[in-house]
Amino acid sequence: MEEILHMSALELGKSIREGKISVSEAAESCLEQIRRKEPDISAFLFVDEDGLKQRVKEVEEGIRQGRYTSPLAGVPVAVKDNICTRGMKTTCASRMLENFVPQYDAEAVKRLEEAGMIIVGKTNMDEFAMGSTSETSYFQTTKNPWNTKHVPGGSSGGSCAAVSAGEVWMALGSDTGGSIRQPASYCGVTGLKPTYGRVSRYGLIAYASSLDQIGPIGGNVKDCAAFYDVIAGKDEKDASSSPVPVETAVWKEKEDLTGVRIGIPREYLGEGTDPQVKQAIEKAAALMEEHGAFVEWFSLKMTEYVIPAYYIIACAEASSNLERFDGVKYGYRSADVQELHEMYKKSRQEGFGEEVKRRILLGSFVLSSGYYDAYYLKALKTKALIKHELDMAFQKYDCILAPASPSAAPELGTSLKDPLKMYLSDIDTVAVNLAGLPAICLPCGMDSQGLPIGMQLIGDCFQEKKILETAAVYEKLRGSFPVSWKEEM
Amino acid sequence: MSRKIDDATMDNVEILAKLALSDEERERAREEMEKILSYVEKINELDTDRTEPLVHILESGNVFREDEVTNGSGKEESLANAPRKKDGQYMVPKTV
Amino acid sequence: MAKQYETVIGLEVHVELSTKTKIFCGCAATFGEEPNTHTCPVCTGMPGALPVLNKKVVEYAMKLGIAANCQINRYSRFDRKNYFYPDNPQNYQISQLYLPICHDGWLDIETASGNKKIRIHEMHMEEDAGKLIHDEWEDCSLVDYNRSGVPLIEIVSEPDMRTAEEVIAYLEKLKMICQYLGVSDCKLQEGSMRADVNLSVREVGSETMGTRTEMKNLNSFKAITHAIEGERARQIELLEEGRQVIQETRRWDDNKESSYSMRSKEDAKDYRYFPDPDLMPVVISEGWIEDIKKQQPEFAPEKAKRFQQEYGLPQYDASILTQSRRMADIFEETAGLCGQPKKVSNWMMGETMRILKEKGMDPEELSFTPSHLADLILALERKEINQQGAKQVFEQIMENDVEPISYMKEKGLMMVSDDGAISRAVEEVMAENPETVEDYRGGKEKVLGFLVGQVMKKMKGKADPGKVNALLREKL
Structure with a gap:
């Protein structure tokens, strides 16, 4: 069993295709690890043990009959709980959607199922993806598998923790301002935030529609690339999904980084950054330089404006996106309300948590009459400047190298007390969303507490292949990264 | 110092957000909002006179569907999660 | 003030x-x-x-x-x-x-x-x-x-x-x-x-x-x-x-x-x-x-102008008919089929409008087949039906889009075109009213109307009064 858990997703897929491991063996070892780890980690909101048996049979048959030919066919995955799964509760970790059972699949879910992947369950997150620690979940607090006194990061904390704890090989997350990359960094796993429009948002419960993007989380770069291949591509149901053809992520393996130009923005490693993070990034840069990459420090002067622009835009969109949660069609409705607006106000008051309410209030404010121009419109203009500056950078560099967070995972219970401080910690990730760029996060070191440190490789729009190739070479140069749960076995 | 968010503004925002905050929550929310707003006003340092607001990251326009019926009856699915329903309709407190 | x-x-x-x-x-x-x-x-x-x-x-x-x-x-x-x-x-x-x-x-x-x-x-x-x-x-x-x-x-x-x-x-x-x-x-x-x-x-x-x-x-x-x-x-x-x-x-x-x-x-x-x-x-x-401009239809003012020129309609007719595209289309198709634009216009503006108003309908809701009205107008022309019968048939065209000729036959509304039948009726009437016949022959031409009426009655209205008139004069 343990041997299966230590395989990569692609290795597992290959073994399944070759008949060396059965789909049910894979699923069973996954469930066993979940049983072992969940009491400490609490990554899952729901594990679909019953549905799994049925699905395993179906997939085994499908593989045999040649219906499922994906390299990931038969591989169990977890899905973040803001991605709709038909007939399976999808809560956004909110009391508001505690009992919501979607009658439709998200496009990404549909595609992974068509590839023969198996959904094990739904993972915990910050409520409606609003938060950086997964602590704003209404239901439970997920712990960092490396040290359960620490947060897993957020908002895709459950998905990253589940992969990190070996409970599942891969997971789907969503990234609006770093929600895949930052928890991937904290949990020592690999996560890809694709170019905006690359993966259909249909069925992803919107936080900030112009920034949201679904992406894969896994144990290594190649697994993520293969998963990305499964879910990426134009979807007629999402007008914002791009018609640009997906460059397959199956590439010819490179030995070194000759010809790859890498830029490191000074502002991302300034004062607020933990020196240990800075060291880890510098070490990674040196390693890549040693193996042929051209590495150069440069300046992104707009960096100090990314948090303000991000929070104005994200909260504005969120305030509108979350209006549909009103107690009429689905979701929580306060008991014994007599009057219409009383129903709205009480249902939303009781159904949403504090952080969600704060962002709705902020968003309502910045869009309200008299403030729209000064905040919202100004933020859209700031976004244009940020995008422009990054466009310029990509004329010089193939990839931007940066940390995914100024520090390793903070301790539980220390972040929510000061929301502004928590927002500021998103400094390394939000520009990518504002500019719609693809970025991968993978581990590049450990801090003195034994917590992982991650690095981002950011590419220009639709240059997923370039960052994945570069990341894969780095990963090989770095050598295998420790696994959080290995020593306990 | 006058507050960034006065009582009337806070009342208005609460109505727009359709939330029934407790007094304590309301004060805390207001304080946090004021703090955050003061911080985000940093963007006012930027000269954006000649900058167009950027709404869509991708250039693609004209994403259409053809005028063809693709959906059958969605009644069951649409009402499956309704907190209260009657005669195939969603039930809400009276609107008039 | x-x-x-x-x-x-x-x-x-x-x-x-x-x-x-x-x-x-x-x-x-x-x-x-x-x-x-x-x-x-x-x-x-x-x-x-x-x-x-x-x-x-x-x-x-x-x-x-x-x-x-x-x-x-x-x-x-x-x-x-x-x-x-x-x-x-x-x-x-x-x-x-x-x-x-x-x-x-x-x-x-x-x-x-x-x-x-x-x-x-x-x-x-x-x-x-x-x-x-x-x-x-x-x-x-x-x-x-x-x-x-x-x-x-x-x-x-x-x-x-x-x-x-x-x-x-x-x-x-x-x-x-x-x-x-x-x-x-x-x-x-x-x-x-x-x-x-x-x-x-x-x-x-x-x-x-x-x-x-x-x-x-x-x-x-x-x-x-x-x-x-x-x-x-x-x-x-x-x-x-x-x-x-x-x-x-x-x-x-x-x-x-x-x-x-x-x-x-x-x-x-x-x-x-x-x-x-x-x-x-x-x-x-x-x-x-x-592309869109090319597809734009002819609107009411141009259409009205064309109707005046092409069909010789009075300005009044043309402007009323073009108030509704449906009505204008039906007019045009009917006129094309029967070649009597003014007659079609009269039917549209008279009976059609009257019935629409009576039923509280919009001209856009008109749904009869133009050939049905055309056939009716031609039947009138051929004197196969009289004006009153035609109105009755038209109501059915409006209501149920009936095919007029078969409806006329079915309901016995066809005019008798058989001269023999009319002659027989004339002879009968003359025989039944010898005094009136004498009055006429004596110079009282006014009584002709009475005799025509009697013949029409015998024919149950299904004869052309002109023909009856001519036959009577002939025999008198």
């Missing part, structure tokens, strides 16, 4: 488009089905559902914009209008505020006081809301989303109208254009055309605008006329009393024939419009506009 007031009126007209599907999803946009059957995750505002724009809606908006002399925005976008109400499943309506598809146009209207140009500020695309009905039993409201997401075009006029008559003329014109384009059937009663009236009053001669109110829920021209009169009087009364008009939305109550304020504490009237990130911009090229 009492002050003189002028009424200033602008209209916001919503026209429901006759597309097959809704604006943002593939649900049918038809009505009269069981509640919530035409629904899907998109038009019920399910979490994660996304809108995709129906191309036809853009085309219809362009057609209407071009017909109303508007500028077409080469780059247009959708915005969200945020407000909570249960008929609106997302609690925001997808509409256009900042960059509407059409702007700055005009329509020419004609009233008793002459011609006038009414400027159009803008036209935009948006989605309709669902329907709310009150449930007396439970004292609650029930929501049906079948109409949610049906495409609308909102046409916003400048405040260029001064009287109810002008308002009606403007709406009639708009309706006619929509019907000519086939973009909407524009039925006020059924809600496929809805007009909100923005009205203010000011002293005659004043250049500044008074405070306006917006009146909603006007379902007929009668309601619009009454609402305008009532609101004008209400505002003047307020001003005369030295009070102020409050800018507000008022709802018209058709039963009470009065309006009431819709304001409430929870109604913040701050819609927080912002660009909808889920929808991509609409980019319209010159080529696209040209």
Whole structure:
């Protein structure tokens, strides 16, 4: 069993295709690890043990009959709980959607199922993806598998923790301002935030529609690339999904980084950054330089404006996106309300948590009459400047190298007390969303507490292949990264 | 110092957000909002006179569907999660 | 002397488009089905559902914009209008505020006081809301989303109208254009055309605008006329009393024939419009506009002119016939089939209009087959039926679209063309009325009418009176 858990997703897929491991063996070892780890980690909101048996049979048959030919066919995955799964509760970790059972699949879910992947369950997150620690979940607090006194990061904390704890090989997350990359960094796993429009948002419960993007989380770069291949591509149901053809992520393996130009923005490693993070990034840069990459420090002067622009835009969109949660069609409705607006106000008051309410209030404010121009419109203009500056950078560099967070995972219970401080910690990730760029996060070191440190490789729009190739070479140069749960076995 | 968010503004925002905050929550929310707003006003340092607001990251326009019926009856699915329903309709407190 | 007031009126007209599907999803946009059957995750505002724009809606908006002399925005976008109400499943309506598809146009209207140009500020695309009905039993409201997401075009006029008559003329014109384009059937009663009236009053001669109110829920021209009169009087009364008009939305109550304020504490009237990130911009090229222009139909004024020239119709006929595209089309096809345009026009303007009016129908609802009217006119021409019988047959054509010749045969309405039969009847009548025959022969020619009548009676009206007349004279 343990041997299966230590395989990569692609290795597992290959073994399944070759008949060396059965789909049910894979699923069973996954469930066993979940049983072992969940009491400490609490990554899952729901594990679909019953549905799994049925699905395993179906997939085994499908593989045999040649219906499922994906390299990931038969591989169990977890899905973040803001991605709709038909007939399976999808809560956004909110009391508001505690009992919501979607009658439709998200496009990404549909595609992974068509590839023969198996959904094990739904993972915990910050409520409606609003938060950086997964602590704003209404239901439970997920712990960092490396040290359960620490947060897993957020908002895709459950998905990253589940992969990190070996409970599942891969997971789907969503990234609006770093929600895949930052928890991937904290949990020592690999996560890809694709170019905006690359993966259909249909069925992803919107936080900030112009920034949201679904992406894969896994144990290594190649697994993520293969998963990305499964879910990426134009979807007629999402007008914002791009018609640009997906460059397959199956590439010819490179030995070194000759010809790859890498830029490191000074502002991302300034004062607020933990020196240990800075060291880890510098070490990674040196390693890549040693193996042929051209590495150069440069300046992104707009960096100090990314948090303000991000929070104005994200909260504005969120305030509108979350209006549909009103107690009429689905979701929580306060008991014994007599009057219409009383129903709205009480249902939303009781159904949403504090952080969600704060962002709705902020968003309502910045869009309200008299403030729209000064905040919202100004933020859209700031976004244009940020995008422009990054466009310029990509004329010089193939990839931007940066940390995914100024520090390793903070301790539980220390972040929510000061929301502004928590927002500021998103400094390394939000520009990518504002500019719609693809970025991968993978581990590049450990801090003195034994917590992982991650690095981002950011590419220009639709240059997923370039960052994945570069990341894969780095990963090989770095050598295998420790696994959080290995020593306990 | 006058507050960034006065009582009337806070009342208005609460109505727009359709939330029934407790007094304590309301004060805390207001304080946090004021703090955050003061911080985000940093963007006012930027000269954006000649900058167009950027709404869509991708250039693609004209994403259409053809005028063809693709959906059958969605009644069951649409009402499956309704907190209260009657005669195939969603039930809400009276609107008039 | 009492002050003189002028009424200033602008209209916001919503026209429901006759597309097959809704604006943002593939649900049918038809009505009269069981509640919530035409629904899907998109038009019920399910979490994660996304809108995709129906191309036809853009085309219809362009057609209407071009017909109303508007500028077409080469780059247009959708915005969200945020407000909570249960008929609106997302609690925001997808509409256009900042960059509407059409702007700055005009329509020419004609009233008793002459011609006038009414400027159009803008036209935009948006989605309709669902329907709310009150449930007396439970004292609650029930929501049906079948109409949610049906495409609308909102046409916003400048405040260029001064009287109810002008308002009606403007709406009639708009309706006619929509019907000519086939973009909407524009039925006020059924809600496929809805007009909100923005009205203010000011002293005659004043250049500044008074405070306006917006009146909603006007379902007929009668309601619009009454609402305008009532609101004008209400505002003047307020001003005369030295009070102020409050800018507000008022709802018209058709039963009470009065309006009431819709304001409430929870109604913040701050819609927080912002660009909808889920929808991509609409980019319209010159080529696209040209294509649409090429497809534009011939509108009423040109058609009327052509009818005068081509068919030799009087101006009056031509203008009445072209008020409705349906009517004009039926006229033209019928005239082509029977080659008697003036006769067709007479049938359309006489019997057709009479029956439509009697039934309270719109000319657009005409549904008979043109060849049926053509055949009837030809039968009349051939004297196979008399005028009265023809009217009877036409009623059946209007009602059931019957095939006239077989109907005439079936109902025994065919005229007797057999001279022998008429001769026999003449001889019989002469034999039965020897004194009258003598009177005639003695020079009393007036009695001929009586004899003709007797023959017609014998023929049960199914003979040509001219022929009867001629035969009688011959035999006398």
